[in-house]
Amino acid sequence: MEHDSHHIIPFKTYLNILLGLLFLTVLTVLVAKPVSGFDAGVLNAFIAMLIASVKAGLVAAYFMHLKYDNKLHLALFLISIFFLVVLFAFSWFDIITRIQQLSTL
Amino acid sequence: MFWLNKAHASTFMPPQGTEIATQYDSLYEFIVIASLISCVLVIGGLAMFVLKYKRKSETDKTAYITHDTRLEFAWSFIPFVIFLVVFGWGTYIYVQMRKAPDNAFEVHTFGQKWNWDFVYKSGKKSSGLMVVPVNTPIKLIISSRDVLHSFYVPAFRIKQDAVPGRYTKLWFEANKVGDYQVFCTEYCGKDHSNMLAKIKVVTNEEFEEWLQNNPYKGLAATEIGAQVYAAKCVACHQKSAEQASSIAPSFLNLFGKTRQFADGSSTTADENYIRESILNPNAKVAKRISGEAFSPIMPAFAGQLSDEELMGIIEFLKTLKE
Amino acid sequence: MSSGNEIIVGGHKVAHHFESAEQEFQASKLGIWLFLCTEILMFGGLFVGYVVFHNIYPEMFAEGAKHLDWKLGSLNTVVLLVSSFTMVLSIYYAQTNQSKKTSNMLLITFLCGLIFMVIKAFEYNHKIHMGLLPGELFTYENAQTANLAMYFSFYFLMTGLHGSHVLIGMGLIFWLWLRSRKNEFNKDYYTPLEIVGLFWHLVDVIWIYLFPLLYLVG
Amino acid sequence: MSASHAEGKNYLNWEKGLWSWLTTFDHKRIGILYMITVMVFFAVGGTFAMLIRTELFSAGPNIMDANQYNQSMTFHGAIMVFMVIIPGIPAFLGNFFLPMHLGAKDVAFPRINLISWYCLIVGAAITLVSLIYNGADTGWTFYTPYSIETDNGTSWVVFGAFVMGFSSILTGLNFIVTTHKLRAPGMTFFNMPLFVWALYSTAVLQVLATPVLGITLLLLLAERTMGVGIFDPALGGDPVLFQHFFWFYSHPAVYIMILPAMGVVSELITAFSRKVIFGYKAIAFSSVGIAVVSFFVWGHHMFTSGQSEAAGILFSFITMLVGVPTAIKTFNWVATLYKGSIRFDSPLLFALGFLFLFTIGGVTGIMLATIGLNIHFHDTYFVVAHFHYVMVGGTLMAIMGGIYYWLPKMFGRMYNEFWARITFVLIFIGFNVTFFPQFILGAMGMPRRYFDYLPAFESLNKISTFGAWTIGVGFVIALFVIVIAIFKGEKASDNPWGAKTLEWTTASPPPHENFLETPVVTGGPYEFR
Secondary structure, three states, X not given: OHHHHOOOOOXXXXXXXXXXXXXXXXXXXXXXXXXXXXXXXXXXXXXXXHHHHHHHHHHHHHHOOOOOOOHHHHHHHHHHXXXXXXXXXXXXXXXXXXXXXXXXX | OHHHHHHHHHHOOOOOOEHHHHHHHHHHHHHHHHHHHHHHXXXXXXXXXXXXXXXXXXXXOOOOOOOOHHHHHHHHHHXXXXXXXXXXXXXXXXXXXXXXXXXXXXXXXXXXXXXXEEEEOOOOEEEOEEEEEOXXXXXXXXXXXXXXXEEEEHHHOEEEEEOEOOEEEEEEXXXXXXXXXXXXXXXXXXXXXXXXXXXXXXXXXXXXXXXXXXXXOOOOHHHHHHHHHHHHHOOOOOOXXXXXXXXOOOOOOOOXXXXXXXXXXXXXXXXXXXXXXXXXXXXXOEEOOOOOEOOOOOOOOOOOOOHHHXXXXXXXXXXXXX | XXXXXXXXXXXXXXXXXXXXHHHHHHHHHHHHHHHHHHHHHHHHHHHHHHXXXXXXXXXXXXXXXXXXXXXXXXXXXXXXXXXXHHXXXXXXXXXXXXXXXXHHHHHHHHHHHHHHHHHHXXXXXXXXXXXXXXXXXXXXXXXXXXXXXXXXXXXXXXXXXXXXXXXHHHHHHHHHXXXXXXXXXXXXXXXXXXXXXXXXXXXXXXXXXXXXXXXXXX | OOHHHOOOOOOOOOOOOHHHHHOOOOHXXXXXXHHHHHHHHHHHHHHHHHHHHHHOOOOOOOOOOHHXXXXXHHHHHHHHHHHHHHHHHHHHHHHHHHHHHHOOOOOXXXXXXXXXXHHHHHHHHHHHHHHHHOOOOOOOOOOOOHHHHOOOOHHHHHHHHHHHHHHHHHHHHHHHHHHHHOOOOOOOHHHOOHHHHHHHHHHHHHHHHHHHHHHHHHHHHHHHHHOOOOOOHHHOOOHHHHXXXXXXXXXXXXXXXXXXXXXXXXXXXXXXXXXXXXXXXXHHHHHHHHHHHHHHOHHHHOOOOOOOHHHHHHXXXXXXXXXXXXXXHHHHHHHHHOOOOEOOOHHHHHHHHHHHHXXXXXXXXXXXXXXXXXXXXXXXXXXXXXHHHXXXXXXXXXXXXXXXXXXXXXXXXXXXXXXXXXXXXXXXXXXXXXXXXXXXXXXXXXXXXXXXXXXXXXHHHHHHHHHHHHHHHHHHHHHHHHHHHHHXXXXXXXXXXXXXXXXXXXXXXXXXXXXXXXXOOOOOOOOOO
């Protein structure tokens, strides 16, 4: 436990992660429709969110040390995201299952 | 169980105005009885243990019972099964409550601070009173002109919020002729508790006659105005001298007077001004006697009032002089 | 307190109710992680609102995104990523007892935050000038879709809340920089660096999502 | 150890003067600060309750007009929820006893603990500023669009609630870290008293749910100042989405209010029956289970709101699942009494009162969870009666029992048993007289938040008002009993009840760092053998 939490990640790893993040930033800009005109249709948002999640994962795992840290912290991180998904999922479930009623006047 | 049925229906719950209300009450009675039994078990057990195992001396030894898996499973599983039964039964009733027959007669219902307006497809309008035929499915298409309201008929055991900007629905089929109370159950401000209405269930013939009938037939303009005032205006606009706490200007001595507005301009309160103030109230917002502007909270009445009714209000205002 | 058993590790006095410096360090980290959870859920509320209305009004959001400058957004992304990198390096140098470098990295991190805010200020200024403002303040006249004001409500609320976190983070990093110049951090005691670092990275992670959502997908 | 632990020194006289209290980092002193604040707020909220009930004594205006009634109703709700019940048990009893139950010297972050108290005070002060701007009349639920357009000090109440949210978050954060990191040697998770389990579950809710309330209130403020339109249908927004956001916090908040009370009851029942708790793990896990499931049920507040039918049925189903762990707890408490050695001191009376009222609150909860039945009961006095049975009958009973139980430990003095029993009788009977008729009123169809009502409802309302006055008298007497005990009570021994949890092993009142020597734990918390 003690070893884990004070784990020193080598300088080179940090640098590689930064380069990776910058590369992904360029990538997400390049595949975005408003910039390049490249249109993946409904997948546009999906691709952008996927790249963002990979970036966020890199930051969390290395810069925030989750990869080497107490697993409780990782659990907390995931739990908070899970409850966020719950908030969205139930609210959205309500909105899409509403039966639209229109005025008949 | 028959006597219990009677007792509940006549004492605690409102009269049953629809078939669904009868079904509702059966489930309600089932749960009440199940609840009574579980309360007797829990509270009775509690009382029994407490009395029986009263402390006798300071050196009493108590049993060291940490758990009993079978017992604990039983009292988790049995409630769970009961809850599932109740859930299934309740959902069955709910689905019937929500699914209006296709041939239902439609009445548009609008909530507005603080009264209910009903509009029929024939163009007939009514405020605070909905007249419907007996033994006919009625579908309400509900919306609100300002904030949230909720249309609640205890005798039919139904309720639905009126949400501004969209339409919600509700249906019922009254099986007895009579008057039924309507409440607003979503808090909507000062006169929330006075936002009442009546549903009058009549025979088909009476309903047809009511639908054809012009309520203003033979009335003078001022009398029409007085009726519209009582239905739509009185909640905010008084006929007496203006109080400091009023939320809207008084109608007393209004006509012909010079009005001061929030933006500094002024005009004479003539027919055109009054017409504009009703149809598009926020175009000119009046000031209080103290000089402070009223809040622009009045909903626009464009499309709700006929020319006859507008004329009526103007004539009625002319009579409010002191 | 005049307790006789003070524990001093790396020049830092461990608070009286902890048994060891390690216990204190672990408690602090758990505390900041719980705080980050609250941040995630708080920003999350806005994200949920954004996604809900984006799905309801896709054209309106697409039009809104066109009014944002993706070049400035990308630049800001790079600035924040670099600042995260320098933040993590300051911890790295503390862990390896190179306190001069620790303090330099903190200064660079602070300056990156400043650059981010300056660029943001230019963007805001442009939007305000155009009348692309939230809700009732919206005065832009050439909107193609209804309710375009809502897009800018989200834009200003999300970037505004994020910007206020950047400002708070900058304040904290400045405070750490002052402390690091007094050589307060070393391999045995760098808890404040770790805690502020985690906060700063979370601010970065939130921007990582805000950037594509607002500027690219729309 | 050191001079501070000399004979006769305890946390009360360790430092002197008002300033030492306002700047203290000692969890016990902060607990006492919370006790005083919560009591003051309870008096204010209770006064509003008396005004409401007096106004409703008969139909028509009695002592106030509709606007004043709506404001009383709003302030009663907001004060009782945000300033009394949410901080009530966790921040007052929890602050004092959670570290002692764990054998710790303090909570993990004493400074943050004090900041959390100041957040509550500042938030409450901001709320009161609204009174200058004509009060607030939205109800504590702040439903849009009414809360957007109403023209008064609502923004201040909203902002005050936002600040008080931080108080709740920081307390929860502190408790989680303390439970994880500061347990005494041998204090495993399953050696912890059930009060700690309950507080831990509560803390998880406080940390995970409150931020969503925070952002919801910020959005509401933005609506009121800039008209951002997210919840305003006139600008393309959705008022029902506000309710989703609001209840995502406020349903778990209901459990923030009741879970700690369940923890207190577990302590009281074991201590006064001198018996090991029946089904320790079942109670502990049901606390956690309730906490988790409570995040999935918020839509049962919205069955009639314009939410979709499918969502309503789903929420109704999940709500049924919460009933199971709640039932388990109740049965386990009753089973604990079996073959015990029961002494009828007032803390136990309050615990039994809790069980009685909570059972009624629970079964009516099942009625409300049933979507078909809910349609008729929603927003009527049935709901009002139900949540008062759970929150007042539950939480307030537990607070009163907890205060009497721990008073000898907190202040080293005993209360007057006779008068304490009188308060129990008055509060218990008054409570049932007040709220049981409200179930019937609700079934008859009387909507809630009504300033005026139809004549048919009058007689039951009269009974209810008499009951409310009885509760009022009960609490006034209780205040005297407590204050007299603190200053004039007989000296109490270190463990007057013969209870087994760690706080009773140290002096009364406890020394500055709780224990002269860090305790070493070898077994469960209720080892009455």
